[in-house]
Amino acid sequence: MKHVIIGAGVAGITAARTIKELNSNAEVVVIGDELFLPYKRYLLTEFLCDSIQRDDLLFFSIKKLNELGVKLRKGEYVKSIEPSEKVIKLHHNEVVHYDKLLIATGGRPGLGLVLRPFKKHIHFYYSLYDTLILKEKLPEVHKCIVFGDGVSCLDLICVLHNLGKRVTYITRGERATFGLEEDDFEGDLHEFLEEKGIEIITEEQIVSVEESDQGYKVETIQQKTLTTDIVFAWDFYKPNISFIEGSAIEKKLGILVNTRLETSEKDIYSAGDCVEIYHPSIKGYWINFGLPNALEQGRVAGSNMSGQNEEYKTQEAIVFNLMGTSLKARWWR
Template structure:
């Protein structure tokens, strides 16, 4: 049996480990687009703030991969999948055949049309590569402009404040707002961020980001002109499944899967932030984001790829911490 897993994040790695526990002889190929060993994305902010080392980020070492007999195709991007012939086509035109396929490509930040022409002046905060690039510049960074609504934006601002950087946050809304649960209603995030020293610009959005010498000049819709050393901006997170365009696999925002994480295509599974899982209570699909869920999904998908038939139990909420404060959230954006 040959198991191919696209995506070396938490879900993909957990699935690979799970498969190996059950099937000691099967061939496992793990495809990761980044130039690193599999790492724990949820620890990136801790690495960014220097509370853990780079080595502590990695979830599998070269020795682990060897011991688990996992062929790791590092830095290789899946270009498309030929479901008819059970082949994954990679960016460099090599095809990898599979008997069972798991798609665990996660999500990625998306820059909307308004800012797309300034993309090269924007800094993302998503991958280890992003963090390493930011770290290279960090000493000369004093002021950062942040624009975005997702929880990762909150996470980034926490990191920047920990590193004693000046943060200017721009939101389209009248107050800083994040998709938190009602259970956090005792916390006013806007006030909380202000108290932590974040300058918040409300009811506004950046319309241009130009580079001038070593600085970036951000102009907003309301005519504000801000000078920053780094500008972080993205509109939302989306499942990273563009390579499945023009394929027959069922998808909406993400890949649609049932409770066993099976997709509409036989022998193909999806897990993690790229999967929209059927929720029997609401009778609809939703993305059950966050790393504890990704681990569980990876485990369920891994088991089911080997022939078991286990259901994934959807978690309703996720708890995370920002600047020492616990928050509960449900939605991933």
């Protein structure tokens, strides 16, 4: 029985480990597009601040993968799936057969039509690659502009501030909320950040980023011109599932799964940040973004791929450390 897992993040690797622990004879292949060994994405901020070393980011070593008998193919992008033939196609057109398939491809930030032409001047904060580049640049950076939404944006603002940088946050909204509800935070998040010295520009939007003598020149929709040493921007954060187009796997924003983490196609499962699952209290589908979710969904999916019958129970929220104040957050609301 050949188990193929797309995505070498925490969900994919946890599933691989679960399958091997339940059946050491199973063939397990994990295909991931990043060039690094599986790492703990949620610790990138600690690594950026030098609170931990690069080795501490490692989620699974080669030795551990070998001991378990899991084959990791890193630096390989899966470009399509053909469920009727039970095959996937890699970027260089290699065709790989599976008996059971797991899609655990996470999510990532992206740019809309307005900012896409300026991509080469814009930084994301999502992967180890982004963080290594940022670590090299940061000593020369004094002023930063951040434009985006979601808790990862808030995380970035906090780390830049804690590293002594001057941060300007630009938001389309009337206030800085990061998609959180005010009652998730004791007090007012917008005022809290301003008191910490973050400049917040509301009801604005970046429309161009160009190189200039003083670093970068940023223009906004209200025709403001700002200068900065570095620009972080993203218009959305969404699941990496473009490669399932045309495969008949049902999706909304993420891949739709039942509580056993089965997709609409036989023998195909999905887990982690790329999944959309029914939430009994909300009475609707949602993306239960975050580490606790990815670990638990990886475990449940791996178990069910091995013939068990487990149901995923929603991991409600994560606790996020906001400059010493704890914030209960759902990452993808």
